[in-house]
Structures are given as C-alpha cells and as structure tokens.
Amino acid sequence: MATTVHEPPKIEQKPPTGVTDRPPEPARTGIWVGLAAIAMSFAAFTSAIIVRQGSGNDWQHIVVPRILFFNTAILILSSLTLEVARKKVASFIRGQGATRAQAMGWLTATLGMGLVFVAGQYAAWLQLRSEGLYLATNPNCSFFYLLTAVHAIHVLGGLGGLARVIRRLAPAVPILRKSTMDATSYYWHFMGILWVYLLCVVWLKL
C-alpha cells in the first residue's frame, strides 16, 4: 500500500478556458439576483398572510377599491410600451431606422404610466381611509396597506431606473448599455407580474 494518501494534482494542459472574451455585464446577472431576493421577500409576506388568516377569527375580507383594476391595466400597458421602447432603443442605437425621439417617447410614456400607477395606488389608499379602513383596522387592511406600500416603493425604484435609461440615452452619443436597458425592463415587467399576484392575494380569499 502506498504511503501517500493521495496523488499530486494533475496539471491542466489546455490553454485557458472558461470565461469568454465577452465584456462582462454584471447588470444582466445582478437583476435576476435582485429579483430573486424581492420574490423571496414577497413569498415571506404571503406565508405571513396565510398563517395570519388562520390564527385568529378577526379576518374581515375587504372589498378592494375599483381603481386598483384601472391601475393594473395601466401597469400592464406600461410593460407593453416598455417593450416597444426597448425595440426602438435597440433600433436607434444600431442605426436601423428608429429615431431617438421615438425611443424617448416610448420610454417617457412608460415612465408616465408608472407615475399614474403610483398615484392610483395612493388614490386607493385615500378611498379606503374614507371608508374608515386604516392600517390597524383589521389584518386584511394591514396586509393591504403594507403590500401596496412595499410594492409601490419597488415601483418607484423602477421609475428611477427608467429615468436613468432616459438620461443615458439623451447625450449626442448615447452611453446606454444594452444590459442596463434589459435589466430595467426585466425589473419593470417583474413589478407588473408581482402586482397582478399581489392583487390576487388581497382580492381573493386565500
């Protein structure tokens, strides 16, 4: 039996492999990592809702303000306009026909609809308040205010991202990277999907 417990390592004979020469674009990875964390947080909220519904007999299901459905439509529509904007931006940067004004127009439209959505959410809060439903009135109200507020903060973050994209597209020679545009759009679409999910959570009784 050999006295040594293991063999010396083998040397790699091949030339360096692995990472390619493609320029690294961490935003492409970072956005998915960030979305995973956000999804996990909302999964935690969801589990809290499920446990809380079963823990007491004080759960009073509220009728959600109708403006939420309008807000939902606006947010979904803004995802569509952002997709158009993404195509126009790519076309403009590659010089394939679209103008900067077209790209900016669609981006600004998306930004505007995002602002309308946040304002609409605030209007929904005001409506609940006028009905005497406050944060601590009942657990469903608590979760409604909490989830809409946390989601709205994330949407505001997305609006910041959109503003950044517009700013980077504005100079004579745009400094916007494709990965930044893509990451912003993935985030925005995720906010839309997340909102539809949250609407179902507060609207339907789990």
Added chain:
Amino acid sequence: MSQEAAIAHHGPPTSFLRKHVFSVDHKVIGKQYFALAIVAVFIGMILSWLMRFHLVWPNAALPGLQWLSKVGAPAGVMTPEYYLSLLTMHGTLMVFFVLTNAPFAAFGNYFLPIQIGAEDMAFPRFNMMSFWTTFAAFVVLMAAFFVPDGPPISGWTAYAPLSAVGSDAGPGQGLGQTLWGLSIAIFCIASLLGSLNFISTTLDLRAKGMTLMRMPVSTWAWFITSCIALLAFAVLLPACLLLVLDRIAGTSFFIPAGLVISDRLQPHSGGSPLLWQHLFWFFGHPEVYIAILPAMGIVSHILINSMRRPLLSHKVVIGSMMAIGFLSYMVWGHHMFVSGMNPFSALVFSFPTLVITIPATVLTLIWLGSLYGSRLQITTASLFSLGFISMFVSGGVSGFFLAQPSIDIYLHATYFVVGHFHLVMGVAAIFGIFAATYFWFPKMSGRMMNETLGKIHFWFTFVGAYCIFMPFHYLGLAGNVRRTSSFVYDYAQPLIPVHKFITIAALCTGAVQFIFLINLLYSRFKGAPAPDNPWNATSLEWTVPSPPPWNNFGGKHPVVYHDPYQYGVEGASGDFIMQNSPEKVPVRS
C-alpha cells in the same frame, strides 16, 4: 466596448474621503467591515464579562456600570432585567455584526474579487452603500443603550409577543426594542446589497481561465454563503417590518387576542406569535451557516497552503458546502421543538437536521484525511485552522442530541444549548476569523504579524474556550436553566462553583484577546515588511503587491492556467505553481 473599458469601474481615489471613508474600493470596504467587527466583538465580549461577573458575584458592584445605566445598574449592581438587556445586545452584536460581518463581508469583500482576478466588485457603489448601511444599523442598535429604559430584554431572537407589545413587557421593550427591529431591518438591506454584489461578481467578473472549478475554496464558500444570505435576509426583512408595525402602528401580526401583560389587556387581536418564530428561524438557521461556511472555506484554503498539498477532493468539499447551504433551509423548525407547534412537525424538522450532519461530517473527514500524513507547517493561521476543526467537531457532536425532539425538550432551555451553539457557531467561526486575520494580514497591510504573540494567543484562546464552553454542557444536563441572572432554586446551588470556574476562564480568555489586539495594532505600524507571497501560496491574491494597488492587478488582466492548489507537483520547477503561471508540467500518469 472593449473589455478594459467594461471592467474599469472607477478611477483611483482622489480625496481623503473617497480613499478612506466613502470609498468604493472593495479592499477599503473589506477593512471597514473588519474594523466594525473588531469594535463589535470587543463590546460583545465586555458585555459577556459583565454577565458572567454578575452571575457568580450577584451583589458585587461594578464601578462605572451605573454610568451605563442608572436604572439598569443602580450603584453598579445590575438588575435581572438589565442582565437580559446585556444578553440581548451580546447576542445581536455577535451574530450580526461579528459572525456575519467579519468572515463573510470583511474577508469576502477584500479577497473574493482578487481571488477571481477582478478589479473590483460588480457594483462598487452598492458595495459602499452596503457598508455604510451596516454602519447605520450598528449606530441604531448602539443607540438602544442610551434610551431611558435601555436595550431590549427579549434576546437576539426577539420572540413575539413580548417583543411586539411595547413597554408593558418590561424595561427595554419600549424604544429599545423598536431600535432593535429597525437596526436589524437596516442590516438586512445592507446584507442583501452585499450578497447581490458577491453573486454577480463571482458569476460575471472572473478572469480569463478562471472557471468555476478553478476558484479557490474560500471563494466558493463566500459565493455559496452569499446565495444563502440573499434568501435568508430577504425573509428577515419583512419579518422585522411586521414586528415594527406591530409595535408602532397598532397592527396585530404577532400579538394574539386577549393577551394580558403587566395586568394590562393588550389592544391587539388574532396575531400569531409562532409566525414570528417561523419567519425568524427561516432566516436564523441559514444564518448559522452564513457564519460558519466562510470559515470552512477560509480554513480549507489555509490548511492546503500549510500542508503543501490539496484536500482529498476539491469537488467533494464544494459539493458538501452546497449541500449544507441547501439543507440549511429545511431545518429551521428544530429551533422550535418546545414552541408548541404540532409535534409531528418536529419529526419533519428532525430528519433533515440529522441529514445535514452528513455533508458536515464529510467535510470534517476530508480535513482530517488530508491532514493525515501531511507535514503541516505550524503557523498561527494553521493552528487556528486546526482549532476551528476542533471546535466545530466538539460543538457539532452535541447537535446530534439536540436534533432529536425528545432530548431537546429537556435540554432546550438549559446551558447545554448555550455550550452547543457557542462552540459550533461562535467560537468555531471566531477561530476562522483569527486564522484569516493571521493569514491575510500581510496582504492587507503590507506587514507581517508577530507569530510568537500569535501562537501565545492561540494556545490561551484554545484552552480558554474549552474551559468556558465545555462545562456548559454539564450545567445543561444538570438542569441549569439559561437566560436567568441568578440561581434561586436549591438544585442549582451546587452548580455555582462550576459557574465561578467558567467566569474566571471567561475573564482570562477575554483578557488574552488584548494580546491579539496589540499584535494587530503593533504589526499594522511596526511589523516586518511583508513580501508579495509570504506563505508561498498559489492563488491570485498572492500575485499582487502587499498591499495591492487600488485596481488590484495594476490595470492588467490576469490569465489563469491552473487549478487553485498546485502544491507538490512532480516535475514542476518549485514546490508550488501559482494560478497565473503559464508553466506547463507533465501530467503524472
């Protein structure tokens, strides 16, 4: 866009503030995390001294303690409630600001980018925000010492409903507990930003030739830890938000109906205290691995260097760490065997708890098997690495008992658990931090630490830690309940001499840590100049000057040709081959 332009995140710092305070350089940020952890660990240690002192000399006044809190320690003798305040702050400081910050955020920040051949983190500004957010969390937590009722008394786990109802639950449960909740929420945001950076950097910024399997095991450990931290802190953040709302906004997430505390009916209804425990421990158990996994990687990295040969299997080590990370999400309920949850759930959580010992055992066997027959170079870093294995095994063995609900029900509220988690999580991770400090200090500061002082520090700490924490197991088996500041029951009286022994050991072992502090500070300014590669190591951090320039590789992009640990290769020109060396060596048949 050229690769150079894409990688050049930022230019050299131009002002004092940009260079030393609000720096986006991952190395400065790593050192800032380390400094914060040092401050936190000494505060935490002094708190433990105060607790140990009070336990065995309950009526002796500690001069100056009344300065810290007139209410909590009138005339220098602490009240039972203030003992719990110190206990809470000790646990919170140690778990969050030491065991998370030092091995993961501090050393990970400094060395992960260099070990993969990157110029900086993927998102340097996020990185800076991450540290300063952590610092803000620290300030908010420390502020709890200075509010009228003092720090919270509900422990670092802040169990609801006592943590949720406000000052009716006792001194410190007012503003102090709110500050605790806010501090931890802020800390979560910082950790999420940090994890995002670690993951993106590892996946996107590796040098040419640095395949995933060529990453050093320490980088793997930080990467896996960041994946765990990303999902764990993403759950603790909502939990803290719900807790703070219960406290300040009148909601009832965690507070049940009809709860009477301090003769007052609490104006809440229908909440679930168990919900807090589930959310907290869903974070809390992975947190144990956030503390220990980086230490596992660091210790492996150091031992390989000291043995001058790789571990038995690089792949199995990485696979075991991944398995631990994955399983860490399935075992949180083993902290709740006595919580009143469904007893069948206990069985469900007991099984994966026992399963997770398999990859942990595999790791231990690989360390021991690799050490067997090796001619280990005895340095302070390798001694602390061996100490880590010793503490991890000693603390881990008691975990087998606690994983079984029927045994845990007896032991859960006793000092047995205190001994278990201090050894396996606290001391083991601290030994990993010490090993990392002695190993990487030359690279970080450009100066060597004093090895003789280091070895004295090791031996006193090693023996001292066992003297403190092994007797805890005996106390627990004897039924000594934890979280109490005095021994009022007759059956506990014979145990007081054991407590005195532990207290003296704690005071002495704590005092020894000042040798480390003196060594650290003295070496920083007066230590012998460090060469670029003092340990004849192979990974990329040793290819750059000590300390590295602001852009790590001086604007060049390293190319990696080898696996991370090419030691003792037959036919090579030397005892080791660095990862970026283009030297070709015949493959051994």
